[in-house]
Amino acid sequence: MNGKRIDRRMFLKTTAAGALAFPMIVRSSALGKAGTVAPSERVTMGFIGVGGMGTNNMRAFLAQPDVQVLAVCDPVRASEEYGHWYKKGWNGAWFGREPAARIVEDDYAHKAGSGQYKGCAAYVDFRDLIARDDIDAVCIATPDHWHAICAIQAAAAGKDIYCEKPMTLTIAEGRAVAEAVRQYHVVFQTGTQRRSSQLYRFICEVVRNGRIGKLQRALVAIGPNNKQAPPSDWKPMPVPEWLDYEMWLGPAPWAPYHKDRCLYTFRFGADYSGGQTTNLGAHGIDIVQWANGTDDTGPVEIEDLGGEFPTDGLFTTATKVHFRARYANGAELVCRTQEDEIYRFEGTEGWIQVPTYSDEITCQPESLKTTVIGPDEIHLYESNDHHRNFVDCIKTRGQTAAPVEVGHRSVTICHLGNIAMQLKSKLRWDPVAELFTDSHEANTLLSRAMRSPWHL
Ligand SMILES: NC(=O)c1ccc[n+]([C@@H]2O[C@H](COP(=O)([O-])OP(=O)(O)OC[C@H]3O[C@@H](n4cnc5c(N)ncnc54)[C@H](O)[C@@H]3O)[C@@H](O)[C@H]2O)c1
Structure with a gap:
């Protein structure tokens, strides 16, 4: 397992001040259900690409009680034009990093019943998100030409990865991603949800x-x-x-x-x-x-x-x-x-x-x-929820439904x-x-x- 994550998990597990050491700006009650899960058991996530599918994935992970979303990233700040594209199918939401961060903060504020939550960073450059030591896992839902670069950099930083299909733009990229995932011992789920x-x-x-x-x-x-x-x-x-x-x-x-x-x-x-x-x-x-x-x-x-x-x-x-x-x-x-x-x-x-x-x-x-x-x-691998399966495998270090x-x-x-x-x-x-x-x-x-x- 990657050294960085062991350090963070071990630290959170072993220190009595674990809750204080949790790298968030807000009290844990603001996380609603997630606040009832011990910090050492929470999986912290960042989202690279929060367009149609990235936002959809983010909502699915927000629904997991033991996941905390810390950051999103997208070169789109927010676009009305973009929102129209999906208006019917996607509840009229606008996409991009600002709407995505708002979805996260509104969700945690709603769950806490406090009306207020701040603590989801919004980046333009995915390297800033990957550089954060307090993020355990990333979800990559950029256009396909970015998947391999983001995945390899995330793996090298010890992040577990949920990467949308199609996994890569070329066959050589796919082999390089597979090697990086093995080299850095990270958990990987391809977004082919029919496997679940x-x-x-x-x-x-x-x-x-x-x-x-x-x-x-x-x-x-x-x-x-x-x-x-x-x-x-x-x-x-x-x-x-x-x-x-x-x-x-x-x-x-x-x-x-x-x-x-x-x-x-x-x-x-x-x-x-x-x-x-x-x-x-x-x-x-x-x-x-x-x-x-x-x-x-x-x-x-x-x-x-x-x-x-x-x-x-x-x-x-x-x-x-x-x-x-x-x-x-x-x-x-x-x-x-x-x-x-x-x-x-x-x-x-x-x-x-x-x-x-x-x-x-x-x-x-x-x-x-x-x-x-x-x-x-x-009997084939049994998973009935692709996002949940990823979170479970992060914890067990087991093989996902779509490795x-x-x-x-x-x-x-x-x-x-x-x-x-x-x-x-x-x-x-x-x-x-x-x-x-x-x-x-x-x-x-x-x-x-x-x-x-x-x-x-
Ligand atoms: N599993 C599924 O059923 C399913 C369904 C739809 C899409 N997808 C996949 O999800 C991916 C995204 O598709 P989409 O329909 O959401 O497209 P989209 O255009 O709606 O979203 C892609 C987002 O990535 C952003 N992006 C571009 N470059 C980036 C970068 N360097 N860093 C961070 N973000 C960046 C774009 O600005 C955009 O907001 C594709 O690979 C697609 O195949 C999977």
């Missing part, structure tokens, strides 16, 4: 225990791009006063500001993300890895089946996803764009499928729906699919060496240069 779903655990156990015979084909049908690209003659816009654009771009190539480059829609810019292949594919492909029992490895072949990319404009990721991966055990995985999003597993003796946003399983034979996995059969190797191996397949579609090729992949064995060109796409001064 009873429904998906059941489906994977059905497949793993041979109820559909031998797995032959898995289909991950992902939705098309859900935002309209700006016209191809788009013009740069002035950088809004609420945004530190340099800190948003970071390691990505410099590019003029346009609102559709940044908030939420970064998903469709290949400098920042892998499009729906990594955005939606990261969830479904992760479930295929789980069902196929290939969490620590990957396919041996990847083939473009007709992926399409825009020829110009601001959005540069695939507009039509279609690729196939083949595993050494003979199973194949097809990922494609399709309006009705489903995950489907076909075996030699049956099939099972579920729409991605409902729990209505359809299958053959019908009896699969009520099948019981016996005590001597394969770093799992996150890396799943997103690797998304990246492989993007590379195969980009090169319009069928490629051989060595999942041990993590190299293509038949294409130098494809190997050049395993990593990307970072804009100075940023590096892994």
Whole structure:
């Protein structure tokens, strides 16, 4: 375990003045329920990236009685424009560091019944948050091009990490994050929350225990791009006063500001993300890895089946996803764009499928729906709350539901699919060496240069 954390935990555990030593500005009663948890048992957290998902994660961690949120960080101060984007789905909240800090302070004030709480710092630069010795864990929910840098720096500082999917922008970044997590012995949870779903655990156990015979084909049908690209003659816009654009771009190539480059829609810019292949594919492909029992490895072949990319404009990721991966055990995985999003597993003796946003399983034979996995059969990791699971593992130092190797191996397949579609090729992949064995060109796409001064 990291020396710094041992020092803080040991100090808090062993000193009679533990409560006084707790590095907060306020009395513990202001923490409401969290105030009833001994300081030595509290997990202190900082949030890097408090847009849509970061704020959502933050609310989930605020609900944990033994978590205390000490800081948030975002190059967005607060944006009304940004808020409109999410208005319907996200209670009309504005995002950015100031609204996020207010959510924390209002929450603790409400829980204390005092009407007043101060003590959530709001940073522009994540390095200031990571530098704080009193923060045990971070949640990273920035655009994907930042995940690896933030995760590696957090690991080196001994912080446990909840990192949103897709874990990285490139395969090389994923391996570097996995190595850092191992080197610094930190707990890591990838934000693929279907790993903490009873429904998906059941489906994977059905497949793993041979109820559909031998797995032959898995289909991950992902939705098309859900935002309209700006016209191809788009013009740069002035950088809004609420945004530190340099800190948003970071390691990505410099590019003029346009609102559709940044908030939420970064998903469709290949400098920042892998499009729906990594955005939606990261969830479904992760479930295929789980069902196929290939969490620590990957396919041996990847083939473009007709992926399409825009020829110009601001959005540069695939507009039509279609690729196939083949595993050494003979199973194949097809990922494609399709309006009705489903995950489907076909075996030699049956099939099972579920729409991605409902729990209505359809299958053959019908009896699969009520099948019981016996005590001597394969039972997969059980977690029913992804955020709670992370906090529990911080305390036990145990393995999370979606540890770093799992996150890396799943997103690797998304990246492989993007590379195969980009090169319009069928490629051989060595999942041990993590190299293509038949294409130098494809190997050049395993990593990307970072804009100075940023590096892994
Ligand atoms: N698990 C899920 O179901 C799920 C759902 C949605 C999003 N996500 C993931 O969460 C991540 C964020 O997506 P989003 O939809 O919230 O996007 P978003 O644009 O709403 O939020 C990203 C935030 O990160 C901030 N940011 C940019 N650079 C930063 C930096 N250097 N330091 C700190 N903050 C920085 C942005 O300003 C923005 O506020 C993505 O990786 C996405 O794939 C996961």
